[in-house]
Amino acid sequence: MSHSSTNLQFIVQPGGSLRGSVRVPGDKSISHRSIMLGSLAEGDTHVSGFLQGEDCLCTLKAFRAMGVAIEGPTEEGRVTIHGVGLHGLQAPAHALDMGNSGTSMRLMSGLMSGQAFDVRMTGDASLSKRPMKRVTAPLAEMGAVIDATPNGTPPLLVHGGCKLKGMHYDMPMASAQVKSSILLAGLYADGETSVTEPAPTRDHTERMLRGFGYAVKTAGNRISLQGGGKLTAANIDVPADISSAAFFMVGASIAENSELLLEHVGINPTRTGIIDILRLMGADLELLNGREVGGEPVADIRVRSAKLKGVQIPEALVPLAIDEFPVLFVAAAFAEGRTVLTGAEELRVKESDRIQVMADGLLACGVDAQPTADGIIINPGNFSGGVIDSHGDHRIAMAFTMAALRATQPVIINDCANVNTSFPGFVDLAARAGVRMATA
The missing domain is CATH 3.65.10.10 (Enolpyruvate transferase domain)
Known part of the structure; x- marks a missing residue:
């Protein structure tokens, strides 16, 4: 800005x-996730009611920068995403600017951990002060390599080509962004990835993964998925x-x-x-x-x-x-x-x-x-x-x-x-x- x-x-x-x-x-949470999962799905995803705020547009531009063809948003918030599949993203030419959006930065940390290429993510002055260790620490346990500033804040450099392995993570604090980041990394990990949350947090990621045909299990406060599946295009009315x-x-x-x-x-x-x-x-x-x-x-x-x-x-x-x-x-x-x-x-x-x-x-x-x-x-x-x-x-x-x-x-x-x-x-x-x- x-x-x-x-x-x-x-x-x-x-x-x-x-x-x-x-x-x-x-809804901001659902708009962000519709772009992320639609981009990684196979087939064309149609979104209506997409939030055209700067945060969600940062997510949209990031996937465009990684080679995903996205049409819109129109005035009514219609977006068409031509998905490239879980392994179809391409290395962006520049750093991805996440603007003011903590959701984009934290969820993308998980998704980018599973890619074959390096990605640098930056944000505005406010985002650059926000804590990222809460996602980078558990992702590192899965095998991700993510560089941050000495105090754990953006910009982040996510190294590509890391082999991720599934793990069980007991979340020390209730945070949908941490939960989502780990589950999204789990799409790229060997075996099962699961998270236990100390209190319920927003479950848009789990709901939308299921909407894209990915099996996610919820048992009490434990959420789990198996790596190596695929996402199938869906229609989303936000x-x-x-x-x-x-x-x-x-x-x-x-x-x-x-x-x-x-x-x-x-x-x-x-x-x-x-x-x-x-x-x-x-x-x-x-x-x-x-x-x-x-x-x-x-x-x-x-x-x-x-x-x-x-x-x-x-x-x-x-x-x-x-x-x-x-x-x-x-x-x-x-x-x-x-x-x-x-x-x-x-x-x-x-x-x-x-x-x-x-x-x-x-x-x-x-x-x-x-x-x-x-x-x-x-x-x-x-x-x-x-x-x-x-x-x-x-x-x-x-x-x-x-x-x-x-x-x-x-x-x-x-x-x-x-x-x-x-x-x-x-x-x-x-x-x-x-x-x-x-x-x-």
Whole structure:
């Protein structure tokens, strides 16, 4: 991302309510994986609803750079991928730029470990600070050779021609990216590769591998596959991203006189922590028209204004809502009574230190927010408004946008260009739903 655009500002006037119906863009996790697996499948894969954010486009460009013919994305998010099979990728002429995307970097580390050629992967300033040892260490146990900086961060150099052997990995922490990276390397490994996770994490990789005809076994918290199989092209309809819908769920809950319908939202049970936590807080959320699309459960979600109450967030729900905490902190700021989060130290190594950055922003707006080592304590107060530094973190910027619905003064948010990484068109969609916002 060029630095000229990083000073994009959101200027949000206080008040407003959310009405009508909204379809947020496609799920980021599923969009990334559709390109990866479609490229390595045999035959043509057709994707609809693909998220055209910069993160997913980085994944798409990476496979194009390795010789995969990919058409699109069209305006409706249609992509056709002419798969080359598991062993059909070619050495890219340059380093693969993963932009701001931790998902791309970590999942590709696993996939690239099984190739015959070397690949160098780079990222933007934020991605270059994010921890990669959590994937490079277990991949090394399988026989991969991956060079990183001395502190284990990108850029990464994945050496080709390594013989991978299957292994069993007991994950020390719940992380879908680590799990996925190991399973994807397992496609290229001799024998069985299996992972045991300490708590459930998103299972899009397993579901999509099965959708492409690859046998994946799940027994309790152990997931396993055999190397040496093949992927067969499939059609994928990407549901709307629940992590993007989350901003509107909170916005419509806190703003008075709101009634909003969120259409075609993915409600994979490994991602619905946001719904469970908001319901614990007293939110009025109704799931309508439940159906299954391409192996993923989908529903329309109707949200109405509600009086929220502060809660102690159950630790079991933390991994199921890890990306939604910035906007959940905003819900807590307008609830009655204190909200306490523990067991969420992972938030400190996201696109920003989300605990500290959210606490700073809430404090700047007059809310008592006390960061702790692994969470936060929020005592709601008068949310006046103010100037927020999003630290280039898309989810922080969007969370404070929704807070303005109940602020007494304007909310000005700096450094918002990265919102396009996960939610292209956010400003227009939010304004159409009733947020009083403009950009500068």
